[in-house]
Amino acid sequence: MVAAGHGNAMASRLIHRAGNEPGWFLYAAACALVEADRTRPGTAEHIAALPGVTLLDLDLPSALAVARETTWSAAHTEYAAQPSIDRPDGAVVATTAPQAWKDRPVRVLDLNP
Known part of the structure; x- marks a missing residue:
């Protein structure tokens, strides 16, 4: 999200x-x-105002996932990237810090040039 603003x-x-x-x-x-x-x-x-962006709330299942981790941001993002009813194939994490996701069970899109 910060990358979009930069x-x-x-x-x-x-x-x-x-x-x-x-x-x-x-x-x-x-x-x-x-x-x-x-x-x-x-x-x-800025991100919330973009028409193509869907905000994912911190509901009970995601809050429980976040509670088990040390960083809320990464934990909520990882939870959101997992397969679900709305996203049967899961989602891809787009990031400028792909190394931070190395040992996590998510697919990553490196946004670096």
Whole structure:
């Protein structure tokens, strides 16, 4: 999310596609949104206002998953990336820090050039 505010071309393309192409979805875990806003104030409002972004609330199942981890942002994002009824194939974590996801059970899209 912070990468999108820093002019990352790949992040911008994902946002554009999610807002303009059928079948493209972009999700933002609420806890990751909070952390992004702490890193770069204004990010949360910007991301939340984008038409192609679906915010994922911290509901009871995700809160229980977050409670078992040390960082809320990564835990909520990892939980959101797992297969679910809404996302049977799970989701891909788009990040500029792919090494942080190395030992986690998620698919990763490296947003670095």
